Amino acid sequence: MNENSVPVVSARKLGLTFETNDGPVHALSNVDLEVKRGDFVSFIGPSGCGKTTFLRVIADLERATAGEITVNGMTPEDARKSRSYGYVFQAPALYPWRTIEKNIALPLEIMGHSKAERQARIARTLDLVNLSGFGKKYPWQLSGGMQQRASIARALAFDADLLLMDEPFGALDEIVRDHLNEQLLKLWARTQKTICFVTHSIPEAVYLSTRIVVMSPRPGRVTDIIESTLPRERPLDIRETPEFLAIAHRVREGLRAGHSYEE
């Protein structure tokens, strides 16, 4: 149980300032956050609040300029080098010259898995995202939702415990999004992963998360952290319960409070 006590992500007084021609931009300021093993944490806020930037700092795609952050007890750089996380981007970012199978094989090839091992993992992850039978297709032959599922399979293939998802369903229509949200929860329950999920949709955040981090812009900061009281087992119609609506209300209040109406 000792391993479980180490937070997956731990940020203290984290800040990130971009130097631009128009002067410094404070993308993140004084962010304190702990993500525990098995959590499903959503980051929600208006654009420019630093939610994507925070995810990219965890992934070592950006460097913090102030404060401290550890990922699995290591620096983000060491965590990236030990391949501790799978990252799902806003767009599927599948390589068009590779079949779905080969796209999932990409991280496995880079990490040096044997061919037999690759086959087994491809079959398993395709099954996890309900894409069995589509392995031989090229990305353009699949719908947007299926492409995004393939990119999730690719992030799951190498068994990282942490899944970082940056508005993965932002470009999809609401019906597909509902369906994928439901599938994502099932996947989370089956794989026991820790998920950090960036979104700008309140229902999506409330439906998926065990914790919701509400952020606000200029400077990007955390204004509220809400522990969800919903059970882990969540059918889609839980979204009409008073409990759900109460959490959604609190998120909305948090967003409103943090929002500056200067413009």
Place this chain on the structure above:
Amino acid sequence: MQKERLILDRTLPVLAIVLIILAAWYVGAFFMNAPFQRDLDRRANVTSTPMEFLQKTMAQPKPVLPAPHQVMQNLFENTVLRSLSSNRSLIYHSWVTLSSTLAGFAAGTLLGMLIAIGIVHVKVLDRSLMPWIIASQMVPILAVAPMVIVVLGAINITGLIPKAFISTYLSFFPVAVGMVKGLRSPELLQLDLMRTYNATAAQTFWKLRLPASIPFLFTSMKVAIAASLVGAIVGELPTGAVAGLGSKLLAGSYYSQTIDMWAALIAGSLLAAVLVTLVDILGRIVGRSMGGRPA
């Protein structure tokens, strides 16, 4: 159905243009050759009917502008009827030009790819090499070609290699520029993805940059192979080369063998069309095998 549409959409417009060109060519041939023919007739004291006169302008041995059928006849005689070993065989001359074109194209493509890989991966090369590469193409090749041939000839390098060198000089440039663009074409997300896997620069190159650059490579190779052919012909022009389409053009202009010149010109154009088409077909095959959406 498919076939009918192909004829209507593709063949018909091309055919129409060919007919227009042929018509203009015949009209041009008449007016260009008429003064000389009139002169001939006057000296020989012949009066010909307009029809006879028209025919004579299309049948001169050294016309100012040969008529299309004269060129075609010459082309036919010097390809199909002539033995391959004959000095007059256009197939023989085409082969001489083709061999140095292909050698130069292969070397140029390889060189262009290596330069592009260097430019994309080494910042210093990006800054230092690119201006020189662009400057290299500002040099008029017609002025450089004789120097190259003479200088290499002085150290006893003659024949194919100097010509191929000029082809290389012309063909590396489009490949280098296109390949740099192609190697830099991956989106930020695709590159970030490689970073999250902690991929090495070599892995990023082989698994992302190189496959992404392939369509760009084939587009530039089409330009490069045509440039290679021009390079090989230009390499044959100034040096009194004994064989090759360039030498045919030069000999034709020395002896006013206009029909020979035009036939060599047409042979060169056909060669270029065939080469570009072959590269295009190769590009399509490779594109299809890389999961390209059928057009």
